[in-house]
Amino acid sequence: MQALKPAVFLDRDGTIIEEVNYLKDKNDLKLIQGAAKALKKLNKLNFLTVLVTNQSGVARGYFDEDNVSVINNELKNILNKKNANLDAIYYCAHHPNGTVEKYAKQCNCRKPATGMIDNAIKDFENIDIKNSYVIGDKFIDVELAHNAGCKGILVKTGHGIEEIKKNKGKAVDYIAQDITDAVNWIEKDLY
Numbered sequence: 451m452q453a454l455k456p457a458v459f460l461d462r463d464g465t466i467i468e469e470v471n472y473l474k475d476k477n478d479l480k481l482i483q484g485a486a487k488a489l490k491k492l493n494k495l496n497f498l499t500v501l502v503t504n505q506s507g508v509a510r511g512y513f514d515e516d517n518v519s520v521i522n523n524e525l526k527n528i529l530n531k532k533n534a535n536l537d538a539i540y541y542c543a544h545h546p547n548g549t550v551e552k553y554a555k556q557c558n559c560r561k562p563a564t565g566m567i568d569n570a571i572k573d574f575e576n577i578d579i580k581n582s583y584v585i586g587d588k589f590i591d592v593e594l595a596h597n598a599g600c601k602g603i604l605v606k607t608g609h610g611i612e613e614i615k616k617n618k619g620k621a622v623d624y625i626a627q628d629i630t631d632a633v634n635w636i637e638k639d640l641y
């Protein structure tokens with residue numbers, strides 16, 4: 451059996467890249483300041499880095515799955531050029547009220563449901579979920595963490611600040627300024 455390895459599950463929009471409503475043009479893709487360095491630090495700390503992103507724009511008919519892949523690949527390339535690595539990318543294209551029939555359903559992968567993390571656990575076989583983290587700009591990311599049995603960090607970038615206002619009193623393990631602060635907190639949390 452392989453040794454267990456903790457993972458950091460990262461939200462995409464508002465966490466690694468600037469929030470753009472339903473991003474579909476790769477020219478609008480812009481890294482949040484410090485994101486590549488933060489990811490590189492997670493690589494160095496020996497975490498698996500796994501992107502988990504809700505992309506209901508597919509179910510809503512705003513763009514298709516190919517479009518999501520183009521953006522995700524572009525993101526991977528930009529990060530790779532800065533020597534930062536994402537080990538895997540998972541996305542959910544569904545929404546219960548979608549207009550595209552194929553994707554209009556209640557699924558088990560739309561955050562805060564754990565389907566994407568469940569798939570990562572199956573694919574990697576050695577994820578140490580109890581010592582893993584989720585970083586995201588919405589409370590669904592924090593809820594995802596708790597549903598999966600790991601720690602949840604909310605970042606104030608993207609929708610973060612309005613989420614904090616809307617969700618007073620909800621459980622969260624740490625509120626970070628941004629992904630850099632989140633990763634620094636994780637590093638301290640290890641000891």
Ligand SMILES: [Mg+2]
Nearest residue numbers: 461463464587
């Ligand atoms: Mg987000």
